[in-house]
Amino acid sequence: MNEIEQRIAELNKLLHEYGYAYYVEDKPLVEDSVYDQLLHELIALEEANPQFIYVDSPTQRVGGAVLEGFQKVTHQTAMLSLSNAFNEADLRDFDRKIAQAVGSNYSYVCELKIDGLAISLRYENGVFVQGATRGDGSVGEDITANLKTVKAIPLRLKKPVTIEVRGEAYMPKKSFEQLNASRIENGEELFANPRNAAAGSLRQLDSKITASRNLSTFIYAIGGDGESYGMAGHWEMLKYLENLGFPSNKEREYCETIDDVLAFIQKWTEARPNLAYEIDGIVIKVNAYAQQDELGFTAKSPRWAIAYKFPAEEVVTKLIDIELTVGRTGVITPTAILTPVLVAGTTVSRASLHNEDLIREKDIRLGDTVIVRKAGDIIPQIVGVIVEQRPEDAVSYQMPTHCPACDEEVVRIETDVALRCVNPLCPAQIAEGVKHFVSRNAMNIDGLGEKVVEQLLRENYIQDVSGLYDLTIEQLVNLDRMGQKSATNLVDAVAKSKDNSLERLLFGLGIRHVGEKAAKILAEHFETMDALMLATVDQLKDIHEIGDKMAESVVAYFANEQIQELINRLKDRGINMTYKGKKVVVEVGTNPFAGKTIVLTGKLQQLTRNEAKAKIEQLGGIVAGSVSKKTDLVIVGEDAGSKLEKAQSLGIEIWDELRLIDQLL
Incomplete structure (x- = not known):
């Protein structure tokens, strides 16, 4: 190592130490001027000798070239939110x-x-x-x-x-x-x-x-x-x-x-x-x-x-109006239109009223002075009314008897708090359904934002989600702010979505009570759309994590003739109807993991927990987080605790890591 390379190495080491003490420990080791002097020396040496620049040099913190965009990164383990x-x-x-x-x-x-x-x-x-x-x-x-x-x-x-x-x-x-x-x-x-x-x-x-x-x-x-x-x-x-x-x-x-x-x-x-x-x-x-x-x-x-x-900040403002929106499942939701007011750092002019029962319970009337806060510091909501400031002519709000979008009579299903439009041709439901269908976690069609979807429906270019697959570049360039390149990219994105695995399509269809996780479970179990459409309530309820409501909802959804016609239109346009995920098919007795529920506990020495889980699932096993009567096998590492004790009390088969590795090979 020559003198310049050695000095660069020394400066890197010193500046890392000083930076850690200052920014992490909040205990500066030197004056700011000393740090700046050393940093400038390092910058000069690196400019003259770029072959000696370390990838983790403190000089890399100043920023570099401008990027064209951000690449996607798939997390090795999901970053979950907290309840x-x-x-x-x-x-x-x-x-x-x-x-x-x-x-x-x-x-x-x-x-x-x-x-x-x-x-x-x-x-x-x-x-x-x-x-x-x-x-x-x-x-x-x-x-x-x-x-x-x-x-x-x-x-x-x-x-x-x-x-x-x-x-x-x-x-x-x-x-x-x-x-x-x-x-x-x-x-x-x-x-x-x-x-x-x-x-x-x-x-x-x-x-x-x-x-x-x-x-x-x-x-x-x-x-x-x-x-x-x-x-x-x-x-x-x-x-x-x-x-x-x-x-x-x-x-x-x-x-x-x-x-x-x-x-x-x-x-x-x-x-x-x-x-x-x-x-x-x-x-x-x-x-x-x-x-x-x-x-x-x-x-x-x-x-x-x-x-x-922490408890949300509460402010006072006026309720000007109540606006009604129709969701993709037909639920009619009232939204309060407010005199704009600052709440928890942002200006709020709208607040969810959820349903008719909430309006009646809080006796919310047009013209009322209301108390607003953000639920979880995020979603604005009305928490109360200042009755003393109520106008003399204020009357109780009445929810509509007909859908504000299609004018069909609305219903209130027994045990359901919401009013619902049950007209499957309701334009508001179709619009919201298309927006959901193209969203990131569903069919993931890039470039189909809310405004574009609304224009497509308004221009009558589509009547439902199947129409997306008939769109042409010539049609799209007629839309607002849609040039030739954007139109080409959108047509390509729509075509690409045809190859999505079945679970994305199931989630995108917006079946009531079927979220992302349930869609994946159903797709993996039935493998094809045709098999799922023929499933009975009892067959669905036999699947782990599929309950009564979901099973009944799925059967009712696919029994609808209009839905059957929609599925056929999607098939005619080449949309994939099969599960593309890994599903290992093994002959009975060929490996000890297929179809079994397995729990890992304790510290493994030769495999990480995630590696062991992945290998077991590749062989058709189901790795669960807790021991129950449904558990078939428990793999124990060092310092195994309550899970091992529970497995022993239930008489469940127990392996150590060596036997696991032996069976995986």
């Missing part, structure tokens, strides 16, 4: 369910819920190689270049590990104030709150703009199986992350009881304004990984964690 609690009763109910599932010996970790943007960071041999947004939980956007500018994110870890971590990028209050002050000077629109500012900063195509925004981050989890790294629980994992050089929030607490959790919440409800960053609640997690595994997940969130949301 919410809004009061003490919700939290005690959560605690009761935990106790019922795992017994009396459990504890919690409480952390501040940072009001920012969820991110995922991937390191190989200790070097930062990729960063992504949460996106829809399964697929995010690659924002590596922008995240490199966030000085709290280490470009090289203290140990050469390969790891994926999750955290929250945020804009400190001081940075937010400075950003809006500069926007005032430049005559630019202000950001509503630090969360929006952080999200907008990380989605800049020019990373130099991101670098100028002074963002920061806290890392709070490992993507995947924490036990694979030798840790027993979340509290230990947070310390492990700190030892690697990640910034974690020190304002956390290990809680033995739900009363300890409530005390922590009370403390930060009062101290929240004193923080240097915004928080919107407290995250509560069961600490032990073994108990997390036992509790498992719902389709959208873990059962072992919950987010307590």
